Amino acid sequence: MILVTGSTGNVGRNIVHHLLAAGEEVRALTRDPAGSGLPAGVEVVEGDFARPDTLSTALEGVQRAFLFPVFGALDGFLGHARGNGLERVVLLSSSAVTFPTPGWVGEAHQRNEEEVRSSGIAATFVRPTVFMANDLAWAEQIAATGTVQGPYAKAAMAPVDERDIAAVVAAALTSQKTLDHVSLTGPQPLNQVERVRIIGEVLGIPARFEEISRDEAHAHLVRHMPAPAADFLLDQLKSAVDGEGEAVSTAESVIGRPAYTYASWVEHRIADFRR
Template structure:
């Protein structure tokens, strides 16, 4: 049995689908109910918080391999449970930020998780994507309403990667039980935010432009979703 945590996220959902397509037995851990999760037929859904010991015990029953989505607050607890149940392999979703010369808070936290997994005695593999293409879906509501996506540092370039490609690598590692390896996953081309919004406009056939906002204003919006140290790292505000 393979357990996928964060199973209804942008990457986790695709990991579940890939594994099922390969004929693997998959258990999906999610905060959603089975109906809300709407995962493919064949996935065994466990609903609950991965920080809850009973939910975690249920999810890990008879599991030998785990796709581990990093929830910083409960990570140590989840990893300890994996060790206690003698999981053979953990594939950790990490981030390319750990390789940056100045990794900042996000990189240090991800590196801490990698170290914990590496030192746990379990078989391990790390998948380190860059920026995910799916994150640009955050622009969908404002673009639909006004044709304008606002943010700071419009000229900053990243090489977005399709979350399905990240999931394909994770599923391959889990299917074959590969351990002791790290994969850094990047998109094919570096694109600025301005360029990405322009591409969305071309593909949808609707006007789309990027509006530059002060970093301090963008930081106020970002604080709704991410911890303060991450806001400071991403926007310097």
């Protein structure tokens, strides 16, 4: 039995589908089983990292688990996992843990990795770069005006499709060998101007990126996240402006197929952009 936490998110939902396709027994942890929308064949159970007493039952009979990165709340899960004899954990981490200056986000993921290592449970850390799914935040602007406003227009990154992240996690969960970590990016460095252009081409509408100042962007971001996280994201964009983009290191060798391109991701999420 494999337990998937964060099972209704962009990555978790895809992990569930990969594991079912591989013939695995899957149990999904969610705060709202009735509203999960998960496929038949999945045992859906209620649980919440903020309520550790709900986790012991979810871990009964489980050999391996995907661990969603809940910051500052993994101790209850890991305690019950040890007590139930969990054999392996695959933790969703971040490429930021490898940065010379990890920043707020990288340091938070480093603490998660250290906590999992200290548990004594065999573990694999999956460290993706920025998610393509983050660009769904542009959908409302594109629908309303066809213009996305943001800082550092020329910041080039190689964002990764959540389906590829899920495929790597599923491979790590089902492999006979425990990998220490897997780092992955998307297959192509793209700046923000190029990404908005691709979205417009797939949707069949004009779309452009309009650069705004860092201060304007920061004021918007802190409405949705802690200020240190906003600073980290803006610093990451700034550092990518003058470079040639991230070194591309896809997980093709792990998942056995080419990584999804940005255009293929937009096609996959086209309903979300049109909504």
